[in-house]
Amino acid sequence: MTKNIMIVGVGGQGSLLASKLLGHLLLTEGYDVKVSEVHGMSQRGGSVVTYVRFGDKVYSPIIDKGQADFIVSFEKLEAARYLEYLKADGRIVVNTQEIDPMPVITGATQYPADLVEKMEAAGAKVDAMDCLSLAEQAGSAKAVNIVLMGRLSRYFDEIPVEKWQKAIEECVPAKFLELNQKAFLLGRG
Amino acid sequence: MKRLMLGNQAFARGLYEAGCSVVSSYPGTPSTEVTEEAAKYDEIYCEWAPNEKVAMEVAFGACLAGKRSFCGMKHVGLNVAADPLFTCSYTGVNAGMIICVADDPGMHSSQNEQDSRHYAMAAKVPMLEPADSAEARDFVKKAYEISEEFDTPVIMKMCTRVAHSQSVVEEKERILPEKKPYVKNIAKYVMMPGNAIRRHPFVEERTRKLIAFAETTDLNRVEMGDTKLGIITSSTSYQYVKEVFGENASILKLGMIHPLPEKLILDFAAKVDKLVIVEELDPVIEEHCKVLGLTVTGKDVLPLEGEFSQNLIAEKLGVEVPASRKLEESLPGRPPVMCAGCPHRGLFFTLAKNKCTVLGDIGCYTLGAVAPLSAMEMTLCMGASVSSIHGFNKALGEESEGKTVAVIGDSTFMHSGMTGLANIAYNQSNSTVIILDNSITGMTGHQQNPTTGYNIKGDPAGKIDLEALCKAMGFERVRVVDPYDLAQCDAVIKEELAVKAPSVIISRRPCALLKYVKHEKPLKVACEKCVGCKSCMRLGCPAISIKDGKACIDTTLCVGCGVCKQLCKFDALQNG
Numbered sequence: 001m002t003k004n005i006m007i008v009g010v011g012g013q014g015s016l017l018a019s020k021l022l023g024h025l026l027l028t029e030g031y032d033v034k035v036s037e038v039h040g041m042s043q044r045g046g047s048v049v050t051y052v053r054f055g056d057k058v059y060s061p062i063i064d065k066g067q068a069d070f071i072v073s074f075e076k077l078e079a080a081r082y083l084e085y086l087k088a089d090g091r092i093v094v095n096t097q098e099i100d101p102m103p104v105i106t107g108a109t110q111y112p113a114d115l116v117e118k119m120e121a122a123g124a125k126v127d128a129m130d131c132l133s134l135a136e137q138a139g140s141a142k143a144v145n146i147v148l149m150g151r152l153s154r155y156f157d158e159i160p161v162e163k164w165q166k167a168i169e170e171c172v173p174a175k176f177l178e179l180n181q182k183a184f185l186l187g188r189g
Numbered sequence: 190m191k192r193l194m195l196g197n198q199a200f201a202r203g204l205y206e207a208g209c210s211v212v213s214s215y216p217g218t219p220s221t222e223v224t225e226e227a228a229k230y231d232e233i234y235c236e237w238a239p240n241e242k243v244a245m246e247v248a249f250g251a252c253l254a255g256k257r258s259f260c261g262m263k264h265v266g267l268n269v270a271a272d273p274l275f276t277c278s279y280t281g282v283n284a285g286m287i288i289c290v291a292d293d294p295g296m297h298s299s300q301n302e303q304d305s306r307h308y309a310m311a312a313k314v315p316m317l318e319p320a321d322s323a324e325a326r327d328f329v330k331k332a333y334e335i336s337e338e339f340d341t342p343v344i345m346k347m348c349t350r351v352a353h354s355q356s357v358v359e360e361k362e363r364i365l366p367e368k369k370p371y372v373k374n375i376a377k378y379v380m381m382p383g384n385a386i387r388r389h390p391f392v393e394e395r396t397r398k399l400i401a402f403a404e405t406t407d408l409n410r411v412e413m414g415d416t417k418l419g420i421i422t423s424s425t426s427y428q429y430v431k432e433v434f435g436e437n438a439s440i441l442k443l444g445m446i447h448p449l450p451e452k453l454i455l456d457f458a459a460k461v462d463k464l465v466i467v468e469e470l471d472p473v474i475e476e477h478c479k480v481l482g483l484t485v486t487g488k489d490v491l492p493l494e495g496e497f498s499q500n501l502i503a504e505k506l507g508v509e510v511p512a513s514r515k516l517e518e519s520l521p522g523r524p525p526v527m528c529a530g531c532p533h534r535g536l537f538f539t540l541a542k543n544k545c546t547v548l549g550d551i552g553c554y555t556l557g558a559v560a561p562l563s564a565m566e567m568t569l570c571m572g573a574s575v576s577s578i579h580g581f582n583k584a585l586g587e588e589s590e591g592k593t594v595a596v597i598g599d600s601t602f603m604h605s606g607m608t609g610l611a612n613i614a615y616n617q618s619n620s621t622v623i624i625l626d627n628s629i630t631g632m633t634g635h636q637q638n639p640t641t642g643y644n645i646k647g648d649p650a651g652k653i654d655l656e657a658l659c660k661a662m663g664f665e666r667v668r669v670v671d672p673y674d675l676a677q678c679d680a681v682i683k684e685e686l687a688v689k690a691p692s693v694i695i696s697r698r699p700c701a702l703l704k705y706v707k708h709e710k711p712l713k714v715a716c717e718k719c720v721g722c723k724s725c726m727r728l729g730c731p732a733i734s735i736k737d738g739k740a741c742i743d744t745t746l747c748v749g750c751g752v753c754k755q756l757c758k759f760d761a762l763q764n765g
Contacts, residue, residue: 011525023193023355033193034321035355038297044553044632045731046525059431061321061354064500066511077520084515099743100734101523106561106726107735109521122514141745 002055004063005152008082009074010099011048014145017171018072019050021149025167026054029159036061047078047101070155072148075099076128080115083124092124093151095131095144127151131187138183146172146180150187161188194358196351199322200289201226202358203329208365209233209259209287211251213244215604216633217263218298219352220291224261225636228645232363237636237645240571240604241266245273245288249342252286253378255369257333261289264305265570269605271308277342278312279388280378281395284369285336287329291347294469295496298632300551300568302494304470309344309447313392315399316344316447317408320427322356328444331408333366339395339402346446348469350425350496400448408444411457415439419461421454421474421485425497426467432499433508449477458483465506469497527556529732530701530708530748532627535672536596537564538728538752539679545594545686548581550574550606552598553631553700561729565596572597572605575622579609582618590619591686597622600630600638603653607662613691614663621685621692624655625672628699635703659693666692673698675755701748709749710765714740719761725753 005022007015016037023035031054038048051063065084071092073079079094086092094116103109112118116128129151135143146168153164165181172180194202200223204212212235214224228235238244244260251258262270267290274288290308293299309316317332319325325347332343376384403409414436422430423443430440441457443449454477458464466475466487475487490505491497500510527534537557540547541564549555549565550573558565567577574595582590597606602624613620630636637643642652659667666688670681678696685692699706711732721738732746733753740761747765754762 010523012528027191027193027357032357033355035193036350037195037353037355044525044528044556045523047523058356059428060499061350061356061425061428062498064498064510066500066513077523080516081520081523084513086513088512100731101521102526102560102729102731103521105731105734106729107723108560112518112520115516118516118518122516124514 002053002058004068004087005052005070005072006063006068006082006085007050007052007072007074008078009048010078011044011046013074014142015048015050015074018145018149019052021146021167021171022052024171025159025163026052028167029163031055032058034058034061047081049082070152072152074144074148076115077101077112080112080119083119083122086124090124091155092119092126093148094126094128095148096128097130097132097144134186135183138186139179143180143183146183147187150184151189153184153188191357191359193355194322195222195353195355196319196322196325196347197222197353198226199326199358200329200345200347201230202360203326204259204287205230205233206326206361206363207330207333208257208363209333210256211248211258212236212260213238213247214261215239215241215244215266216630216636217266217291218633219293219349220261220263220266220289220347221633221636222352223289224645227259235645237638239639241270242272245270245277248286248288249273249277252282252284253371255284255371257285257366259287259289262291263299264290264292264303265299265301266290267305267308269571271312274308274314274342275312276380278314279380279385279392281340281391282336282342283371284366285333286342287332287336288342288344289347290344291349291352292470293349295349297349300570302470304473305344305346306446306471306473309346310473313396314341314344314447315339315445316346317444318346318424318446319351319444320424320442321351321354322358324444325351326358328408335402337366339399341395346424348424396448400451403445403448403450404453406445409450409453410442410444412440412442413460416460417462419457419464420467421457421464421478422467423474424469426469426502429497429499429502430467433503433506443474446473449474451481454478454483455481467491467497467502470494524559525556526559526729526731527553528701529730529746530750532672532696532698532701533557533625534562534728534730535675535752536623536625536678536696537562539675539682540564540594540596542679543592543682543686545592545682546589548574548578548593548595550595550597550601552601552625554596554598554625557596559729561727571601572609575602575606575609576612578620578622579613579616579618582620590689593621594682594686595620595622596625598631599624599626599628599640599655600636602655603639607658610659610693611662617691619689619691621694623694623696626655626695626697629703631700631702635700655695664691664693666690667695668692669695669697671698672696673750673752675752701750709751711744711747711749712742712751712754713763713765714742715761715763718759720759722759724756724758725762727756728753
């Protein structure tokens with residue numbers, strides 16, 4: 001059975017490290033894995049999506065509507081944007097940070113209110129937390145990605161915490177290791 | 190060792206393992222990483238060429254000399270390199286030569302979604318199409334074998350989802366091929382009419398032999414399942430088909446997309462009740478099947494445009510798709526924007542303020558067309574800004590000369606802006622060309638180019654002096670401005686538009702994302718001074734927003750470029 005994790009956010013927020021970590025961890029756990037990224041123009045502050053799929057044998061590199069077991073979102077509006085991709089019983093893990101998109105910045109429209117509540121009202125399981133504060137507490141605002149991975153790790157009973165920590169060790173430069181391990185544990189809570 | 194690799198990374202691994210010696214490419218999403226990854230192997234000579242035509246000719250020269258070679262490009266890059274492609278099909282090769290072309294269905298980062306398979310047919314060269322990373326690596330080796338056995342360059346076609354998806358690859362050793370000495374052969378390599386006339390029948394005979402090869406090669410494979418439905422497919426579409434149908438359909442997966450087999454397809458068709466062709470973009474396989482006299486379903490139900498996905502294929506072929514939900518309200522979009530601190534912003538602001546007609550080009554700065562700046566009115570292809578402004582001004586004369594500019598990046602200028610500039614100098618139009626020199630090829634992820642002074646490995650290299658180049662072409666007016674200095678930009682643009690002579694303005698400041706660029710502290714808002722006039726908002730900087738009627742700086746984004754500060758009449762934006 002293939003499991004699907006979507007990582008969404010704003011270009012430049014560090015989603016590539018999150019998908020690298022997941023890919024590395026899941027491959028080490030013996031799964032077939034596919035990770036699909038977007039490069040080029042979309043990375044310039046636009047909405048970005050990364051797909052991570054794992055199981056005995058994975059064919060498609062992408063996740064389609066109604067198929068994501070998890071949506072890990074670096075930003076609240078982006079979680080709402082990709083809600084369609086969530087499975088009936090899927091879960092959203094979301095950083096409550098708000099980053100205004102250009103139509104909001106220019107005043108053409110407003111940043112939507114109460115998005116977490118609205119997603120819950122639509123029947124989604126939502127785990128919302130302020131990952132930015134936790135990342136800053138760990139030592140860098142850039143560690144939001146690892147805080148989110150920490151949170152996500154709570155939902156993987158079959159993968160012990162030490163395996164996650166070892167994967168971080170193997171994916172992150174040595175000088176940022178301590179910071180990221182701290183960020184991971186703060187996210188895991 | 191088993192590793193997760195991007196398709197492009199696996200492609201590069203294939204080049205390494207197959208003993209490729211020379212790589213020359215021009216960056217272009219989604220092809221760039223093949224060459225970047227190949228450059229990590231010291232055994233392979235790698236370079237960024239000024240454009241794809243040069244790259245292909247470099248690769249041709251290397252294969253002529255007897256070393257396996259490679260050039261890589263995006264789909265539109267093959268338009269630029271089409272000239273050498275069509276004729277090196279005639280000459281054939283000495284050592285093997287592979288051309289990678291990466292299509293971008295869905296246009297994630299492209300100006301069109303042309304289907305490169307037409308080039309293989311038109312130039313009559315074989316084309317392979319891998320469906321994942323492991324195949325990308327394996328197909329490179331097979332492509333070199335085909336290239337040398339059939340005396341032809343071989344195109345390997347990637348697409349965004351194969352190029353930028355990671356899947357499992359097992360690394361193998363590098364094996365160097367046998368040496369192929371260079372032997373003078375005028376009849377084969379000098380394509381003047383008398384020789385080319387004799388090479389054309391060779392090309393047609395080669396295609397016949399390649400069709401026979403396509404019938405039996407393991408690049409094409411049949412996976413029999415339920416015979417009620419037979420699907421012919423390739424590339425990433427194969428993965429979606431497997432995802433939807435598994436064993437509930439029989440599949441002919443084509444790894445060699447040109448030339449296509451005949452008997453293999455007819456035999457497969459005879460074993461299934463219904464035949465469906467699943468291919469992105471144009472009906473290439475479908476048309477081939479129709480010529481073979483088969484009745485097929487294809488583009489009558491599947492779209493000609495955009496990417497496919499498992500749900501799209503399921504829905505179009507009558508399979509149930511999973512239920513989904515969404516919020517009732519419409520959400521604000523999040524289009525890509527110029528980064529905070531982008532040096533292009535100040536220049537485009539000035540162009541918008543002066544109500545200039547801006548003919549644009551290909552790069553990050555194409556985002557100058559996006560609101561609120563909306564300061565670009567044309568983007569066509571690499572180099573077109575410089576050539577088009579000449580035509581625009583020749584057509585309208587004084588009506589347009591004083592308010593029209595061309596904008597082009599440093600790398601794009603080297604790629605194909607120089608020839609347009611030569612035309613302005615030669616045929617004399619009062620055109621103003623602005624070179625946005627951010628000292629890097631930005632959009633594709635920071636590749637060096639001939640103006641940066643560094644090569645693909647980051648080592649010092651030849652550096653072309655833009656000012657000297659423009660002057661040598663005959664431009665007497667060559668000005669340099671700092672795009673962070675709005676007053677200077679404004680004055681120089683006004684002067685150069687007013688003058689009745691061709692001119693070049695170089696807007697020079699390195700990309701704000703370059704690692705060596707040192708940033709100032711984020712700006713602060715003196716809230717008591719901010720009157721909420723929103724002057725600063727006209728820049729469209731993602732680091733500035735209005736909260737509770739006052740300007741607000743996102744300190745995680747702001748790099749302290751200070752451009753917004755120059756627009757604030759109330760001194761509310763201050764150094765941090």
